[in-house]
Amino acid sequence: MHTLLSGILSGCLLAQAPTLKAPSPLVIPLGKPTDVTLTGANLADPVAVHLDIPAAITIPAEANNGKDAAKLLVKIAPDKSAGPGFHALRLATKRGTSNLRLFLTDELPVVAKVEGVKKKETAPEITPPCVVTGRADAEQADWYRFKAKKGDRVVFEILGRRLGSVVDPQVTLFDAKGRELRAGHSNDAPGAQTDPRLVHAFAADGEYLVQVRDTAWRGGEDFVYAMRVGSFPVATCAFPLAITRGKAAQVGFAGPHVEGVAPVAVTAPADPGLAAIEAVPRFGKDGLPGWPVSVMLSPFEELVENEPADQSQAQKIPVPCGISGKFQRKGDSDRYSFAAKAKDDRFIIEAQTSEWGSPAEVLLTILDAKGTKLAETTPTQAPRLDFKAPAAGEFTVLVEHLHLWGGPDEVYRLQVAPHEPGFDLTVALDRVDIRQEASAALPVQIVRRDYAGPVELSLTGPAGLTASGTIAQGAPAKPADPAGSLTINCPAGLKIGLVPVMVTGKATINGKPVTVVASTRPALSAALANLPVPPARLSRSVAVAVLERAPFALAAKVDPASVAPGKDAVLTITLTRRDGFAEPVALTLAGLPANATADSPTIAKDKNEAKITVKTKGNTPVGAPALIVNGKAKVGGADLTVAAPAVTLTIKK
Template sequence: MKHRPAARHGKFWLSLGLRAVLLMAGASMAGPASAAEPPSVTTMVRKSAAPGETLKVTLGGKGLAGDVRLWTSFGPPMPLADTPPDNGKTDGYCTFAVNVPAGTPLGMHALRVISPNGVSTTLPFLIDDLPTVEKKGGNQSLATAQELTIPGGVDGRVDNLSRDYYRFRVAAGQTVSFEVFCRRLGSPMDASLYLYDAKGRILAYSDDAEGLSTDPQFVYTFAKEGDYIVELRDIRYAGGDAFGYHLRIGDFPCVHTALPLAVKRGSTTRVDFAGVSCSDATPAMAAVPADWAEDWFPVSTRRSTGSSSAFATLAVVAADDVLDREPNNHQPQAQQIELGPSISGRFDDRGDIDQFTFSATKGQRYQFAGFTREIGAPSDLTFRVLNSEGKAIASADDNGTSEGTLDVTFPADGTYTLELVDLNKRGGPQYSYRVVPSLYRPGFSLSASTDTVNVPAGGTASLVVTAARRDYPGPIEIEVRGLPQGFRAGAARLGPGINSATVTISATPDAASMSLADVTIIGSARVQETAFEATASLVDALRGRWSGVTQVNPRFAESVVLTVAPARGITLNVDPAEVVFGPSLKATVKVTATRAAGFDGPIKLVTSPEKDGLPANITAELKPIEAGATEAVVTLTANEKAAKGPFSIALSGVHEKDKVVTTAAVPNLGLRLQEAFQLAAVPMATPMLARGSTLKLKVNVTRNPAYAGEVRLVCEKLPAGVTAPEIVLKADQVEAELTLSAAADATVGMASEVILRASSPAEAKISSTIPLPAFSVQ
């Protein structure tokens, strides 16, 4: 999702009643906003707009006064509107003049508020070609229903213990589609939609339309001309400022997904649609440029005689999708495929089974990942892989709101069949699915904790990255890719066995404010001697913020936005940025503080997170930076069980004075835990030791930077009759010459198990070993 620089157009008056609601909402939030607080939005009056529309968008929340602008995914930043007269002067709300370019694709888009204090989190926003009005209020009964002209849409919010009614007129025989966007727009509203005739009799109802994240959707054909009413409410009668909705009523197809669900980059593909009422939806032609940068592509459709649209999102892939082709219900009919391209299909009828036959070789391990509910389809996918005799060799069901993954290792060369079916044997025009086969590879996937990072000028901010490992326990290097000038990321590593790490991003004091940058969080590793990369997903973080929505648009899935926020009262740094030590060793770093005037109290240092913020078997002695002081020393200690490898830790400082608490992050500290001693034996020119003689062997010793003392060298597992005197290297010595002596009766043969141990004379636990080069005793 690219953050582009824009434009001021349009006039639209906000009703006095709604302004009062927003003012009260802002006033009710916990105290006045701090001057350095980034904008936050809890209420948005308009949740949609049409291509080419000029409108005003009013937001409620905090930090919305002053030089604020509206970033959009469909154009450059939008300025404050010139009305109402107090616009931009009240912390609790503001109104923007928004111009939507005529060619803006339909579907899910995004807004953010940006100010000198930072940027808000993402606000989902719908581009919809239905003419849309705002809820006027006072429409909480059948008798006072707000009049609508259809096709049309309504942006509104529902109050607690309330419901909203809308009246419209239809012709006899007219078919009308009804749909509500709530959860898919991040609203906590669990919407229910009722259709009444003029006498208040219920004609149709939808609560949780399958596949649409609990949002309602249905189609109704009216037998008689006349006035009809829809009621919209939360199923629990909950409501409030955040309980917003976008109601759509029109002649659009009721679409769940496109079909196929993926198209090839650099190609033009016919796209049909899956949904409860889209048999007459006009196919779309998806022309994806070869240089298309995103992994998704928007498409839309209308009925052949319709005036309003439905929309969907395609995955963009490197190879053409395989499209399910009936009949393929049984192995003799199974559709022949090659493993590799993804599969798009649909269970056309109740009990429909789709089977795909392919060749595999013994020992190949494949995974088949399913996608339905998280992309808008209602199918509850189950998988089986059958051998040529029809016997199942592997099966899998769903994994919560995702369809799970079937993991199979093929026992022999041969022909196999992938069988797909809905768990409850459901079928119909909306029951689409996508399956992605991939050759199994050890590695990992990543998730990030937030899509928004406000970095204090001259300071540091952080987010958390979590790994789900697949048969790979080793280190993962974390990179923040796409950082603009003025920003840098601290070393971030998931060491062996570590599944979560804090990533820090720092800004220079003069980094540009009021500017947004898209970055991605990338994890890389050498897995089985091959480079492996994964991009952190934001889906789980957004689900948590958007009321547990199942369907997160791929537009939001990976892009983290960062900007500069005002400097804080304290800025912390660490020196050095990386330390090397190891089991049974210690290292020290210095945390330094730059204080603004008045920030002269003690600064408590803690790990981030405070609990489990250090790798196992490592402790940190964290002393505060005393009042008025500018530095403190942190001592890190690894016990003998500490794992070796690259790690990183994050610290933060807490300053409290006059009940004002200020927290500042410290740039990540890199840790490299290594052996106490690196030993290298120089190869012997003639590795033979005769009885009654000696053999010389040179050894180089490199000390761990955390150890500067003497080193004792001892040979272990020598053959009977062979000896080597102990050597102690002084602190400034790095090379030793071992002398192996064979007695006259020494055991003859190859000596291939001799170990050289280097240890600290003062602490035996500080030691390292290597095998000595083999030699023969003759």
């Protein structure tokens, strides 16, 4: 990782922040207080447990709970309004905020901890419908016994990899004599990120066995899974894949077991901070719930293909819009026509599938009115075209499956929109720790689209925290470096705890205001064992842990406040000591622009001030970087890092 990013990250997370393993149990019933055991490291002195859903949460004080660094008991009662799904859990202690862990809520009965699962002969009996949790161990399989009647159509769905577990699960059915059932195996179900889904129709009454194991016979404490068993729908994705923000819509379902499932009536939130909502498939109003699917929230008009859209007369679509379609059968293709008003009109045409649960792989081709091919996507790259019309007129988008496949899972969303300059933002962290009367910086990366101007950064969150930051014109110098940072300042007296925030970037482009909410998807994916597609509705949230003030504080002042490239500036750092603190403090500077350097002095035990010289060069970019001084010292035998409130150094010619 580049030095600039490493410097900023050093002041964001504390060395003794808690680290969570998978919670136990993995499944928490809706509306029912449940004892949840958290394990990991640095769990002592808890301040708060935060979920992304409404819930009653208490941390019992009995039996020295909260004193053990490796174990913590929490009582959680999720509100019934949450519905089934994946949800986020974090722990904040006096020393920082934890990594994110996913748990499940469900309406299915939860099977209590079972014994004997590691041997077929002692397999415990489960009664569908139910959800049971387990852990894969190396060179071993888990076995469960159940009864079924002739004609029963039962679903066995494993939630493992999608849970952020490292397990690669498979599920297999056997009869009572241990013989594998025909069509009784699943591994890597379409759209399930290597998790299996099995829908099996039983041919006879009897007792059966279900086996769950890692495909490579691996195992360990992080190879956890949940298995849902019952007669409920199996949806791979929503259909349509997207709905328009602020509008009422009907959301249907695509997948191997959704016949007879009615669409769900929803009103899409208008909040631009939400990337997606979730919809739950059911057989009938009061039927058992299938696992929910994500529905994209779009700023455009959202349509559904008119079947058959593969006729010679292509379906006309407005620009901009999104349209969802299906490859119903092998070799299926769809055509959509749109109008260019003038020569050189520029359009961005792209297809989305896997990020919304569909396994389809799409090939896009642009045709003119005579059917001549003008452009085509590259099979090894994302299906996206930056198309410039050679003349005014009608053009057709031919949508095909890359492998000519078809079926109930093969869904896509096509988006056609005029090209507009803009940018996308990514926050390099999904969590940050900040102390009262101190600051922290969130590094922000940018991908520009024909816009090189500045971007003003801000924070959406609770009252009390303030934030500011700017991505300078043309930044960053290196693609892997952060373009800028958002400095968060915490006042004295702000309540200690954990709160979710979002980072927003604003700019004026061609006279129009543009607002973009930053994504945390790379950090979220990394927190979930590099899960390729983490839950979309969690992909814009940053957890901020507000901690009690430190026994020392730093303040910085820069002089001069504005320099030309090639000139130097000096930061004067003042140290305030509290509560008898008398240790030396090592200083580092974060947020330096490209082609600038700074020294790293130490404030001695008997001193309270130091100076840092910032040296710029002739090729240092102009801008107004926020500089943060981090001070590290020993407190109670452990390293403690405190950041000074940011100061702005203006660099201009």
